[in-house]
Amino acid sequence: MYLRGVSFTYAGGALPALRGVDLVVRRGEMVVVMGASRAGKSTLVKVLNRTIPSFQPGSLQGEIWLLGQRCEQETVADFAGRIGLVAQDFEAQLFSTSVECEVAFALEQFGVSPPEMRQRVHAALRSVGLEGFEERDPATLSGGEKQRLAIAAMLALEPELLVLDEPTTDLDPLGKEEVLAVLAGLRREGRTLVVVEHETIAAEMADRVVFLAEGRVLADMPAQAALRSPEWFRCCAVRPPDLAVLAHGLGWAEPVRSVEQAAARVRERLMPVQKDDRAAGQQQGEASGHDVLLVAEKLSLRYEAHAPPALANVSLTIRTGEFLALLGHNGSGKTTLAKCLNGLLRPSDGEVRWKGVPILSIPLAERAVAVGYVFQNPDHQIFADRVWDEVAFGPRNLGLSEQAVAERVRQALGAVGLLERCDDDPFWLTKGERQRLAVASLLALEPQVLILDEPTTGLDYNEQRQTMELICRLHRQGMTVIMITHTAWLVAEYAERVVLLHRGELLFDGPTHELFARDDLMNAARFRVPDIVRLGQRCGVRVRSVEELVRMVGRRSEDR
Amino acid sequence: MKLSIYVVANTPLHRLHPVVKVVGIFCFFVAAFTAGSPIQSLPLAAVVGALLWLGGALANVWRFRWFLALVFFMTFLVWSLFFHSEAPWFAWGPVRLGYDGVRFALATACRLTTFFAVGLLFLSTTRVEEFADALGMIGVPAKLGFVMTLAFRLVPAFVDAALSVVQAQRCRGFDFDRGNWLERVRHYLPVIVPVFIGALRRADLMAMALEARGFQLPGPRTSYRTYAWGWGDAIALVGSVMLAGTWLLWARFAGGN
Numbered sequence: 001m002y003l004r005g006v007s008f009t010y011a012g013g014a015l016p017a018l019r020g021v022d023l024v025v026r027r028g029e030m031v032v033v034m035g036a037s038r039a040g041k042s043t044l045v046k047v048l049n050r051t052i053p054s055f056q057p058g059s060l061q062g063e064i065w066l067l068g069q070r071c072e073q074e075t076v077a078d079f080a081g082r083i084g085l086v087a088q089d090f091e092a093q094l095f096s097t098s099v100e101c102e103v104a105f106a107l108e109q110f111g112v113s114p115p116e117m118r119q120r121v122h123a124a125l126r127s128v129g130l131e132g133f134e135e136r137d138p139a140t141l142s143g144g145e146k147q148r149l150a151i152a153a154m155l156a157l158e159p160e161l162l163v164l165d166e167p168t169t170d171l172d173p174l175g176k177e178e179v180l181a182v183l184a185g186l187r188r189e190g191r192t193l194v195v196v197e198h199e200t201i202a203a204e205m206a207d208r209v210v211f212l213a214e215g216r217v218l219a220d221m222p223a224q225a226a227l228r229s230p231e232w233f234r235c236c237a238v239r240p241p242d243l244a245v246l247a248h249g250l251g252w253a254e255p256v257r258s259v260e261q262a263a264a265r266v267r268e269r270l271m272p273v274q275k276d277d278r279a280a281g282q283q284q285g286e287a288s289g290h291d292v293l294l295v296a297e298k299l300s301l302r303y304e305a306h307a308p309p310a311l312a313n314v315s316l317t318i319r320t321g322e323f324l325a326l327l328g329h330n331g332s333g334k335t336t337l338a339k340c341l342n343g344l345l346r347p348s349d350g351e352v353r354w355k356g357v358p359i360l361s362i363p364l365a366e367r368a369v370a371v372g373y374v375f376q377n378p379d380h381q382i383f384a385d386r387v388w389d390e391v392a393f394g395p396r397n398l399g400l401s402e403q404a405v406a407e408r409v410r411q412a413l414g415a416v417g418l419l420e421r422c423d424d425d426p427f428w429l430t431k432g433e434r435q436r437l438a439v440a441s442l443l444a445l446e447p448q449v450l451i452l453d454e455p456t457t458g459l460d461y462n463e464q465r466q467t468m469e470l471i472c473r474l475h476r477q478g479m480t481v482i483m484i485t486h487t488a489w490l491v492a493e494y495a496e497r498v499v500l501l502h503r504g505e506l507l508f509d510g511p512t513h514e515l516f517a518r519d520d521l522m523n524a525a526r527f528r529v530p531d532i533v534r535l536g537q538r539c540g541v542r543v544r545s546v547e548e549l550v551r552m553v554g555r556r557s558e559d560r
Numbered sequence: 561m562k563l564s565i566y567v568v569a570n571t572p573l574h575r576l577h578p579v580v581k582v583v584g585i586f587c588f589f590v591a592a593f594t595a596g597s598p599i600q601s602l603p604l605a606a607v608v609g610a611l612l613w614l615g616g617a618l619a620n621v622w623r624f625r626w627f628l629a630l631v632f633f634m635t636f637l638v639w640s641l642f643f644h645s646e647a648p649w650f651a652w653g654p655v656r657l658g659y660d661g662v663r664f665a666l667a668t669a670c671r672l673t674t675f676f677a678v679g680l681l682f683l684s685t686t687r688v689e690e691f692a693d694a695l696g697m698i699g700v701p702a703k704l705g706f707v708m709t710l711a712f713r714l715v716p717a718f719v720d721a722a723l724s725v726v727q728a729q730r731c732r733g734f735d736f737d738r739g740n741w742l743e744r745v746r747h748y749l750p751v752i753v754p755v756f757i758g759a760l761r762r763a764d765l766m767a768m769a770l771e772a773r774g775f776q777l778p779g780p781r782t783s784y785r786t787y788a789w790g791w792g793d794a795i796a797l798v799g800s801v802m803l804a805g806t807w808l809l810w811a812r813f814a815g816g817n
């Protein structure tokens with residue numbers, strides 16, 4: 001696969017999305033493409049899978065060779081079965097009525113014999129962890145399960161070249177590792193992969209990393225070299241690996257390979273560890289003693305009579321001013337619980353009470369100012385054709401005057417940095433902007449509790465930081481925050497309390513550091529403790545971020 | 561919430577060969593349409609009811625109870641008021657309420673409701689993919705078959721999109737259930753626009769997903785689902801053809817209306 005001087009400008013777009021991109025990928029290679037949002041990653045992907053130019057009008061220049069063939073007018077169809085794709089919006093790719101029919105669809109078109117088809121379908125479902133879901137209707141899967149299905153449908157086809165646009169955004173951390181490992185393993189069969197990812201874990205498995213910025217290739221280097229130099233990741237808005245940043249921050253010359261190795265080095269420098277450092281991570285303390293806002297009592301919910309329950313006997317108390325993270329593997333019932341907490345779903349058993357009153361008996365307008373819920377997929381909640389109207393919808397329902405509504409909308413849009421886009425159609429925004437718009441539309445209601453369902457998926461690191469800063473600001477102003485997430489460092493740095501769901505049951509409810517010390521629970525949750533936290537545990541200090549440890553070590557050296 | 565009508569189960573009805581299902585349902589439709597009076601519709605409705613029970617689909621009847629009731633009563637109301645009765649009890653402009661009007665309205669209402677019940681039976685026991693396979697086996701080109709079944713795939717997707725907009729709006733304090741029933745219906749209307757626009761946006765991606773998975777290939781195609789003919793199929797086929805025949809003869813000799 002070979003690109004030379006490829007440029008593309010979307011019809012109606014002022015600036016080119018790609019400017020003179022050169023890229024060579026050899027057979028059997030895995031290349032990870034990284035870049036900030038709007039860097040042109042998705043455009044590159046579309047060029048590689050021929051969505052551009054066949055589905056996307058615009059002007060394309062340059063020389064493109066795919067699978068040893070010079071491309072001029074070839075369309076997606078000409079490469080069907082040879083180039084596999086998973087689009088960023090994976091939900092729209094699904095159209096069958098059962099999981100196995102979805103995976104089999106492509107194989108049927110190619111006339112694969114039924115016994116072989118059966119075997120390939122099962123293999124593909126197994127490699128993404130969807131065995132046992134064969135008969136399910138794709139529309140009823142959880143977010144992460146849908147994404148797994150989209151990947152399986154592509155894997156079953158066994159294409160020569162796989163072009164994947166952020167294929168693991170909604171997966172739980174272990175699932176992400178497993179799926180990436182499956183993909184990386186395809187190289188052995190001589191398949192070629194181009195994967196757009198925001199996380200360094202993908203780079204660890206790749207041969208090469210390509211950094212993209214403003215439509216240009218900024219750097220193209222072997223993965224190992226890239227992993228040692230956090231600056232590249234930073235400038236492409238990717239969160240660099242903890243250990244590399246630490247090595248950098250502490251001025252270590254040779255690279256560290258493992259947490260153990262780093263721990264040994266840090267331990268020397270941290271030597272007499274004092275009590276006050278041990279408690280460093282606990283400054284914010286527990287929120288006990290505050291008013292109880294929301295109580296969930298023995299919630300159970302079954303979507304279908306014969307299916308296992310999505311929630312089983314979950315009890316939870318939420319007090320004012322808490323910052324709570326809700327964790328759990330894909331399909332563990334997080335979204336379901338969140339929807340119960342604000343009354344969107346009625347549990348089959350048990351009750352949710354808001355300040356002592358059953359939430360389902362509270363009028364909707366009051367419920368909306370009590371508990372706000374930001375959907376997992378922002379596209380499921382955005383319906384207006386103007387950013388302004390989208391945000392104004394909520395306050396208008398509260399019966400405020402037009403003036404008060406305008407004031408609230410301005411504030412909410414200002415808080416997420418979208419004020420100057422207020423006349424745009426929400427669908428012109430990037431995924432990150434839509435995500436923030438979704439947050440803004442609930443902020444305008446000024447709810448006391450805000451539930452965010454994976455608010456940072458598909459965002460680059462800078463955007464994730466911005467989103468988190470926004471959420472923290474709201475939290476400081478007194479909002480109670482419940483955040484569902486699969487991102488380990490977010491939990492480590494921001495959450496005081498975590499609640500862990502596992503197959504609909506509540507497994508753990510307590511301080512973050514306690515959970516992180518329990519390997520059994522972390523595995524059940526299919527979660528990964530961030531390297532820096534593990535490092536801290538090895539050294540007997542409680543740290544939340546690399547910066548904190550660097551500061552701590554720095555202080556200790558000065559003392560000596 | 562469950563959106564598709566299909567009931568995941570393994571009943572004798574589910575196991576029927578898809579061609580038998582399609583032909584059988586066609587026969588039932590014929591019977592439902594030829595039934596010219598409630599006397600002729602009711603036994604048919606009983607047969608369909610029994611089959612719905614056999615297919616584990618009674619829950620679907622319950623789910624769609626309001627829809628079925630609405631079809632029945634609206635049809636009855638409209639036809640009884642506007643049928644051109646010979647000797648009306650009451651006449652006012654185009655409205656002519658009379659015995660033959662009421663009779664005809666009742667027959668039509670029964671006929672239409674049975675018709676929908678038959679449709680429900682089919683969708684409860686047949687996957688969209690099976691339907692497409694059956695069309696393929698009776699000679700419809702695969703692409704055309706897919707397009708013909710597209711509606712059945714898209715309707716649940718539409719409903720799903722609509723429900724999520726409804727949820728999003730409820731979440732922000734919009735009460736759909738406020739006011740009388742007319743106002744309630746009006747609250748749902750604005751939901752249709754974003755759903756429709758969303759569907760158009762999705763259609764593009766779906767076309768791409770289809771192409772990438774070889775939808776445009778000339779064939780030959782295979783099917784993941786394997787079907788075998790069994791005794792049950794023969795019985796069902798003969799049974800439904802006889803049923804259609806019986807009703808055709810009955811309607812012809814007993815006379816409609």
Ligand SMILES: Nc1ncnc2c1ncn2[C@@H]1O[C@H](COP(=O)(O)OP(=O)(O)OP(=O)(O)O)[C@@H](O)[C@H]1O
Binds near residue numbers: 139140329
């Ligand atoms: N509408 C539905 N009908 C049937 N089952 C459903 C439906 N929605 C969700 N489920 C099932 O309920 C379980 C919990 O789903 P839920 O969406 O709460 O998971 P989640 O924890 O949010 O997962 P993810 O991390 O993938 O978003 C899953 O096994 C899912 O397949």
Ligand SMILES: [Mg+2]
Binds near residue numbers: 142143144336376453
């Ligand atoms: Mg979820």
